[in-house]
Amino acid sequence: MTTLETRSLHQCFGGVQGFYQHPSEIIGLPMRFSVYQPPQAQYQRVPVVFFLAGLTCTEETFMIKAGAQRYAAEYGLMLVTMDTSPRQTGIPGETDDWDFGAGAGFYLDATQSPWSQYFRMESYITQELRQIIIDQFPADPNRIGIFGHSMGGHGALTLALRYPELFRSVSAFAPICAPMQCPWGQKAFRHYLGEDQSSWRQYDATALIADGRSISDLLIDQGLNDQFLTQQLYPEALEKSCREADQKLTLRFHSGYDHSYYFISTFIGEHLKYHREQLG
Numbered sequence: 001m002t003t004l005e006t007r008s009l010h011q012c013f014g015g016v017q018g019f020y021q022h023p024s025e026i027i028g029l030p031m032r033f034s035v036y037q038p039p040q041a042q043y044q045r046v047p048v049v050f051f052l053a054g055l056t057c058t059e060e061t062f063m064i065k066a067g068a069q070r071y072a073a074e075y076g077l078m079l080v081t082m083d084t085s086p087r088q089t090g091i092p093g094e095t096d097d098w099d100f101g102a103g104a105g106f107y108l109d110a111t112q113s114p115w116s117q118y119f120r121m122e123s124y125i126t127q128e129l130r131q132i133i134i135d136q137f138p139a140d141p142n143r144i145g146i147f148g149h150s151m152g153g154h155g156a157l158t159l160a161l162r163y164p165e166l167f168r169s170v171s172a173f174a175p176i177c178a179p180m181q182c183p184w185g186q187k188a189f190r191h192y193l194g195e196d197q198s199s200w201r202q203y204d205a206t207a208l209i210a211d212g213r214s215i216s217d218l219l220i221d222q223g224l225n226d227q228f229l230t231q232q233l234y235p236e237a238l239e240k241s242c243r244e245a246d247q248k249l250t251l252r253f254h255s256g257y258d259h260s261y262y263f264i265s266t267f268i269g270e271h272l273k274y275h276r277e278q279l280g
């Protein structure tokens with residue numbers, strides 16, 4: 001069992017907010033993550049929701065900015081967040097861009113050198129981190145959901161579609177819905193996955209649904225004043241794919257809201273309520 005280094009613990013809404021680091025076998029480097037344990041976790045295993053953050057974020061961003069712990073305590077949900085990529089890999093140029101490399105792992109397993117040696121966030125989350133949460137925290141392994149924001153919304157959608165046996169509920173804030181079609185996704189996929197676009201489809205929620213993958217339900221919130229909406233996010237492409245495939249989708253547009261955590265914190269309570277209901 002991997003040894004966790006506890007970086008800090010904080011009492012929060014009757015539960016415990018913890019920040020951890022461990023030597024990751026799958027990444028081959030130290031990885032950081034954080035867990036909020038609600039008060040109910042003191043005496044029983046509780047349902048869990050993984051949150052995947054967006055570009056430039058770390059394992060701290062959501063826990064500091066989303067205001068989620070109040071609702072997690074109310075609904076008895078454990079929250080798990082992780083860093084958005086491996087760090088300090090030594091790969092030349094890994095910190096040159098804010099939308100690629102460090103802070104931009106895109107929740108996939110890279111196949112192209114040099115990234116493929118370390119950038120394996122898909123396996124890290126679905127195998128190693130999931131197992132740590134089940135083994136070392138009072139988590140109910142049969143009630144795990146996933147959600148995320150922007151790049152992390154893309155991650156939540158694609159991991160839920162690819163691993164329906166692992167994640168029983170899914171939602172997203174302003175997700176990158178069709179990464180094969182937008183500049184952020186094309187840049188990342190070209191470097192991580194190579195030029196052959198047939199290998200990109202498995203990491204594109206709109207394509208996965210068109211190719212027959214499905215999930216029981218899906219909730220997405222999107223601000224209409226989001227500075228990335230028209231260039232990068234393409235919710236209408238996902239909506240079309242869902243409609244054609246008969247995939248259930250609740251896509252809500254909100255006038256005035258931008259891409260920030262002010263938007264996320266406004267709707268976080270509704271997302272956690274949704275996950276609590278879906279997870280039973």
Ligand SMILES: N[C@@H](CCC(=O)N[C@@H](CS)C(=O)NCC(=O)O)C(=O)O
Nearest residue numbers: 054055056057061098150151260261
């Ligand atoms: N660094 C970019 C913005 C990156 C950005 O907006 N990241 C989003 C996710 S895509 C985020 O959550 N940032 C962290 C924050 O708002 O605290 C810029 O300067 O335009």
